[in-house]
Amino acid sequence: MPLDVSQIAKGLGLEAKDLSLSNALCRQEIGAFIGASQGSDEIVLACTQEKRLFEEVASEQEKPLVAPIKFVNIRETGGWSAEAKSAMPKIAALLAKASLPDPDPVNTVSYQSGGRVLIVGPGDAAIEWAKRLSKNLSVGVLCTEGGVLPQERDFPVYSGTVKNLKGYLGSFQVEWLQENPIDLELCTRCGACVDACPESAIDLSYQIDLTKCKSHRTCVKACSSIGAINFDRVDTSRTESWDLIFDLSKDPILKMSQPPQGYFAPKGDPIDQAIAASELMGMVGEFEKPKFFSYNEKNCAHGRNGQIGCSACIDVCSTAAIESQFRDGKGIVKVNPNLCMGCGACSTVCPSGAMRYNYPSVPYQGQQIKAMSKAYKAAGAKMAPTLLLHSNSGGQELVHNLGRLAATKSNQYKGLPSHVIPFGLHHSASTGIDLWLGSLAHGFAQVVILLTGEEAPEYQQALMKQVEIAQSILDGLGYAKDAITLLQAEDAPALQKALGFLSARESLCPLATFAFANEKRETLEAALEHLMLHATKKVTAEQPLALPASSPIGGVLVNQDACTLCMSCVGACPESALRDNPEAPQLSFIERNCVQCGLCVDTCPENALTLSPRLQITEIRKKAVVLNETKPFHCISCGKPFGTLKMVELMLGKLSLHAAFSGEAMERLKMCSDCRVVDMMNKPNDNDVV
Secondary structure, three states: OOOOHHHHHHHHOOOHHHOOOOOOOOHHHHHHHHHHHOOOOOEEEOOOOOHHHHHHHHHOOOOOOOOOEEEOOOHHHHHOOOOHHHOHHHHHHHHHHHOOOOOOOOOEEEEEEOOEEEEEEEHHHHHHHHHHHOOOOEEEEEEEEOOOOOOOOOOOEEEOEEEEEEEEOOEEEEEEEOOOOEOOOOOOOOOHHHHHOOOOOEOOOOOEOOOOOOOOOHHHHHOOOOOOEOOOOOOOEEEEEEOEEEEOOOOOOOOOOOOOOOEEOOOOOHHHHHHHHHHHHOOOEEEEEEOOEEEOHHHOOOEEOOEEOOOHHHHHOOOOOEEEEEEOOEEEEEEOOOOOOOOOHHHHHOOOOOEEEOOOOHHHHHHHHHHHHHHHHHOOOOOEOEEEEEEOOHHHHHHHHHHHHHHHOOOOOOOOOOOEEEEEEOOOOOOOHHHHHHHHHOOOOEEEEEEOOOOOHHHHHHHHHHHHHHHHHHHHOOOOOOOEEEEEOOOHHHHHHHHOOOOOEOOOOOOOOOOOOOOHHHHHHHHHHHHHHOOOOOOOOOOOEEOOOOOOOEEEEEOOOOOOOOOHHHHHOOOOOEEEEOOEEEEEEEHHHOOOOOHHHHHOOOOOEEEEEEEOOHHHHHOEEEEEEOOEEEOOOOOOEEEEHHHHHHHHHHHOOOOOOOOHHHHHOOOOHHHHHHHHHHOOOOOOOO
C-alpha cells in the first residue's frame, strides 16, 4: 500500500526523518524492530498481523523495554482501499490515537467456579452429556422430560420443572418443582416399580406417566423399603446452588438477550451443544473481568418521596443487572457487577450522568478524538473526517473483512473511504450524545454508529432514541440532517454499500477547545454551547427548540392558577433544578440542571407542572428563572408571614362550608401557629381546631 511519510509525519507534528518506513513489517524486517527496541522511545507498530511474533521477540531481549509496544492496524482500515493514496490523513490520525498513553486501569470483578454444572433438559440428551462431562466436571442432571436413567449412580439425577433460575458464573441458584411421585434422589433404580405397575405407567426413566396411572398404588408397595414413591407429597420445591448451567431446553430458561456468564443454552443443535460443552470445560477456577461502570447515587434521578422518576438504565439493561431500591422514600438503582456484560447502554441513556461508563472513560475517548481530529487536519486534509464507531468484536471483524476484500478483490470492493476513521469500542451502545456532539464540535463532520446484528434489541432501540434526540438538536440548529446516524450491516458487501452514502464534508463548525469531562452533563453542556454559538439557525428565548419526549434536557411549565407554591416539587427534584426562595414565596428554575426525570410532575399535589423537552438559549439555561411567585400571607394578629396568599385563600375556600370552621375558628386560620394557640386560650370555643 502507498505511504507518504512526509504527509504522515506532518500530521503527527514530526519531521519526516523521525519516521522510519518498513515495506514489509513482519518476519523480513524483524531486525529493524530489535534495533528500535534497544532505545528508550515508545514503539508503535502500524500492523497487527505479526503482533504475537513481535511480542515474543520483545520478551526475549536481554534489555527490557523501556516503553510498551503499541499496535495499530492501518492496513485494513486505511491502506487496503481504493482511496489508499488519499488516506494519509486518516493513517496519521490512527497513529496519533495509538501514540496516546494507555487509559487508567479499572477495578475488576471476580468469579470463582469449582466446575459444578447442572445439565437441564430432556432426559436422554442431558444424561448423555452428563456421561461425557462427568470425567472432568462435577455434574448434576435435571430431567425436564423422561429419559432412560443409567444404572450406575455416577452423578445425581433430578426431575421436575424449573421455577426460577438466577445468578452468574460460580453462583447460580436453581429452584425447581419435583411434582412426580417418584423422587429420583431416593430411587435406587431397582426396577421393582416398573414390574409391579399393572398399567405400564412406569418405564426406565423411573417417572410415572400420570395419564396412564389408575392409582392402584402397587408401585408404592413395591418401593416400601426405599420410600422413593409418594403420591401425597406436599413440599415439591427443590433448590440448589451450581457454578455453571448447561441448558439443553428447546426454549431456553433465561430469555434475556445477554444471559449471564456461566449460562449456556445451545438448544437442540448438536454442534452448538458440542461448542458449549467445550467452553464449559474451561470454566473452572478464578476469573476476572473489568468493572465497566461507575455509579454516583447523588446524581441519580430514579426516585424521591416514594415516586419513581427515571428508570432508563433498568429498562435498557438486557442482562437484568440493574434493579430498583427504595429506602426512606428515596430511590436508587443497584448494579450487580457480576451480571454486567459491559454494553454501556445504561450510561448512554442515563440523563443525569449518575451511571458512567469506564471502559474506557469519556475523558480518555475525548483525548483520542481530539488527537485524531488534530492529526487529520495537520496532515493536509481539505475536508473533515467521519467517525465510524464500531464494536471491537463483530464491528471490527466486519471492517477488517472489507479491507481484506478490497486488497484481494479490488474490482468488487473499495474498502473504507479515506475520510472514514474507524473507532473501536467494547460495545457499540457504550457512547451517547455527550461523546457524539462533542466529536462534531471537535472537527468531525459526521458520527456513524455501526450495528452488526450482534446487539440486543434493547440496545438498538436505545441508540435509535438517542440518535433521534441528538439529530433533532442538530436539525434545529441548522446542521446536516444526518450528522449523527446509525448504520446497519451484517457482512462486508452490506457495509460497503452503506459506506457508499458517506461522502466527505466540511466540519460543522470551528474546532472547540473544551475538554471531555467525566461528568456527562458537563460535556453535553459544553458541546451544546459550542454548537449553538456557531449554528446557522438561532434559538430564541421566545421560541426555544422543541425536542422529543425522551430528551434529557428541557424545561418545566407551571400552571400558575393551580400552583399554590407548596414547594413539594423542590423537595422532589434530585438535580436542584427547581428551587425556592427562603426570603419570599417564589419558585425558580435552572434549566441547565433539569434532566426531565418527571419526579416534580408526579409529586405535585395540584398537577400544576408539565415537562417541556426543549433547548433554550444558553443565557436562560444557566440562570435561575422565576416560574411562579405570589404575595406572602401575614398573620392577622402579629403580622408575621406564615404562608402564601394563594395557599391561605384556597384553604379558606375549601373549609368555609365546614361547620367546625365558623366564626372565630375561621379567623384563627388566618393566624400563625403561635397566635392561634394564644387566641384559643383567651377565647375557648367548642369548635376550635389548632
